Amino acid sequence: MDTAIKNNVKTIYNEDYKSLKELFIDYRATQRCLPSFNVNDNYDLRAVVEASDEMDTHVMVMTYPPVAELNTTEVFRSLVDGFKKGFKNDIYLHLDHSTSVDLCKRAIDSGYDSVMIDGSQVSLKENIKMTKQVVDYAASAGVVVEAEIGKIMGRDVVVKSDNDFLADVDEVKQLFETTGVDIVAVGIGTAHGFTPTEPKIHFDRLQEIAEAIPAPLVLHGGTGIPDVDIQKSINMGMSKINIGTIVHTTYMKHAFEEIKKAGNDAYPPFIMKKVLPKIKDVVKDRLKAVNFK
Numbered sequence: 001m002d003t004a005i006k007n008n009v010k011t012i013y014n015e016d017y018k019s020l021k022e023l024f025i026d027y028r029a030t031q032r033c034l035p036s037f038n039v040n041d042n043y044d045l046r047a048v049v050e051a052s053d054e055m056d057t058h059v060m061v062m063t064y065p066p067v068a069e070l071n072t073t074e075v076f077r078s079l080v081d082g083f084k085k086g087f088k089n090d091i092y093l094h095l096d097h098s099t100s101v102d103l104c105k106r107a108i109d110s111g112y113d114s115v116m117i118d119g120s121q122v123s124l125k126e127n128i129k130m131t132k133q134v135v136d137y138a139a140s141a142g143v144v145v146e147a148e149i150g151k152i153m154g155r156d157v158v159v160k161s162d163n164d165f166l167a168d169v170d171e172v173k174q175l176f177e178t179t180g181v182d183i184v185a186v187g188i189g190t191a192h193g194f195t196p197t198e199p200k201i202h203f204d205r206l207q208e209i210a211e212a213i214p215a216p217l218v219l220h221g222g223t224g225i226p227d228v229d230i231q232k233s234i235n236m237g238m239s240k241i242n243i244g245t246i247v248h249t250t251y252m253k254h255a256f257e258e259i260k261k262a263g264n265d266a267y268p269p270f271i272m273k274k275v276l277p278k279i280k281d282v283v284k285d286r287l288k289a290v291n292f293k
């Protein structure tokens with residue numbers, strides 16, 4: 001296991017928790033961060049789970065809405081349950097970036113551990129309304145709810161002015177206090193995907209937000225963020241980090257190469273046996289960056 005002794009404190013990433021909510025509260029208090037990876041099917045799911053098991057850490061796997069729709073939330077829940085049997089630490093399942101309250105409800109009904117309702121593209125009033133609907137629905141099931149405020153750049157996110165993406169501290173407070181949401185994703189300058197230049201993280205804003213609300217915060221856009229900035233953010237209150245693009249691009253690139261080599265003989269299990277270690281390598285590399293203490 002990757003542990004280190006720092007200031008005589010042994011930091012571990014496999015502690016037992018009664019619930020995911022409890023884990024997040026403790027991670028915020030102890031400046032730790034749950035590594036969370038976007039996965040697409042049983043193959044990259046296996047790669048993430050095996051890498052995490054070998055590094056002896058809890059992990060979260062996340063389905064974007066197209067993945068949840070195509071596989072169905074029920075099937076993904078069963079897949080993760082299947083993997084959980086063979087592995088020693090916790091594997092939490094999360095719905096990522098859902099703009100639909102209904103899809104969040106479906107994921108909650110299917111037994112997801114956590115859901116994100118993304119109201120970052122609508123007005124604060126509408127964002128609060130959507131978030132509250134999901135928080136109320138999730139309450140009896142004990143499911144964690146993540147909201148977003150400010151914007152994570154990249155993909156088709158519309159940024160209207162220079163600082164339009166930055167989460168406003170008063171708005172963050174209002175969203176958190178009126179909805180009782182568990183964890184909050186905040187726009188502080190990160191972007192989804194590979195970025196042409198290093199994203200400039202607004203640490204001053206992160207500090208203001210972390211002082212304004214006690215909620216565990218979520219760092220999106222994990223693929224393009226340098227390790228030093230990931231680690232600084234974790235020390236400032238980021239308790240969950242989302243990492244996606246590096247997983248699916250590694251998967252697609254190596255699958256493409258192997259299929260090209262095999263030609264008409266390409267057979268999925270043989271191809272995937274060669275691709276899986278490549279995905280595991282990048283997952284382990286990111287786990288080392290996140291579980292750094």
Ligand code: 13P
Pocket residue numbers: 038096097191192193194219220221222223224242243244245246
């Ligand atoms: P990356 O694709 O940049 O890793 O970001 C993933 C993410 O933030 C998913 O919510």
